[in-house]
Amino acid sequence: MDTPQRNVTQIGTPVAKLKVENSPVFNYINSLSPITTSKTISTAQTFSSLNFTSPPPVFNTPHVASRFRSHSNPSDPSKVEPASTEEEVVEEAILEKEPPQTLKNDSTTSNTPRVISDGSSETDLQKMCDDNVKRKSDTPDWETLISDSSDMLIYGSPNDSEAFRCFLQRSSDSKTRLCGATKPVVEPVSTSNEPESSDALSILHRGVRRRCLDFEMPGNNKQTPRCVVPSIGLHLNAIAMSSKDNNNVSKEYSFSGNIKVGLQSSITPVLLSDNTVRENETKEDAGDGVEEAPLSLALVEVNQSSPKKKRRKSEQTGEGESSCKRCNCKKSKCLKLYCECFAAGVYCIEPCSCIDCFNKPIHEDTVLATRKQIESRNPLAFAPKVIRNSDSIIEVGEDASKTPASARHKRGCNCKKSNCLKKYCECYQSGVGCSINCRCEGCKNAFGRKDGSSFAGMDTEQDQENETSDRSRTTIPLPPSTPMPLRQPLAQLPISSNNMLLSQHLHGASGSSSLYSSQSFRKQDMGLFSHSRIETIAEERAEDIENLIQSPVTNINAVSPNSKRVSLPHMDSAETSPWRRNGGRKLLLSSIPTFPSLTPHH
DNA sequence: GAGTTTGAAACT
């Protein structure tokens, strides 16, 4: 291993050249197809096949290679030196221990980062992903290992900034994602100067990945940029938020799980500090600061019993205790969105009371396939359901102070009988007000009515006075866990929007041109940045975060031309979605394209 | 804890 690595690494340096040329490795490399062959096209196709939109022309991101290098270098840390992308790639290929596969080598030797440019189908990618995982770990027990080992092990992303970087990279270069998919191993370490631990981390990360369907939670700086799950990837959200117990949080899927959990799960309207949240989430990891929300949550739950009761308990008590989603599916095999775990992008875990569950690492393939299928039907199926905007959202005819919530349910609810006053209502459940996206009847959402005319406590009852005015007057039941003021700075992260964008991008939303994609990425990046940043500075002043979030774009998008409340631009991802029936929404969405290009927020 | 209600998801 050392030899090849060294040689390869040194390729390009005059001194080493002679040695290298005599090296078997070098010979081997020479025997390969031209290294410089660019497979950008095929790569694009690959993405296409994956339903990814064609990646922006930002392909030659060296980091991709470097990222992969990380895990392959542990054997020779000293060799970790700035090398060209190609070199790194080759190096890795060699270290891969895998027989020289034409395809792979082709791709690796191309200028394009090691995206598998063989045009393999997503299925293939998934397989490859699995293969890679297996190959690298060489032990099928990682999963078990991971499960057994505490999350401490798992979330060892040593470098926040690295994670963040990864996300940026990913967002700016879909290829990276693919790479990640094909190379599930996380390599935040790659550039983190921790070669000696890279292996372990990789392993751990893999474990994590297996633990949850999709841990990409950009906001979670703790999270390793495990450019992982082939297809999806978007459920960043999910995960963390998975805590259904946090009534309000449940479906928010914010990037910054920590923050959001704190925000919404909290009984108190006060934003919980990151620490607070952390404590609730994972007491085991207290202080560790490296746990990832999802997993930690899951782990926490493992220690719990009677999911349902616990959940209710939690809800009722309003405890900030967050936990993973726990389902109770009986017929869906936890492979449908009915299943909260599945919907949240996490595997079912012990506390789940599901029957015949397939949503487990063991059935990873099935899960992924199913997800893929669902996403093909609705690209945003796994996108955050709640879009938490920044304060920029302007409530029509409302004083900002009256704004029920800065967040809105992506698709809106369709309540008929609950008046949006019960958790049947997704808006209410999420702790957000109904919006024009909603098709609810007799909306009395305590967090804000569809017409944006009321807010719990200050409900004027003027509108809708006709119907059940008495009811609404009586008392507007608040959700189990008292909703926090949704205007909390951190609660307004444009998080989900990113998700959606990502989603769109990944699934090649119709008509998404390169330019568009690029813009999406911009947004994404921006959002990611925001989130990551937020994560990173979780303890910094909220105002800072707010500033961070309130980008021009956000502001612009926050308001529709007619000043009506508008969903965030990412909604545009659903612009053509068949499942969007609401005409009003379409109208709003149509205005999106007019938004000025996004500028890199960082 | 069992049964009912509800609305999202899935299906046709």
Place this chain on the structure above:
DNA sequence: CAGTTTCAAACTC
């Protein structure tokens, strides 16, 4: 795309 069915959570008793 609308109507219907299925499903599981939320809720009630």
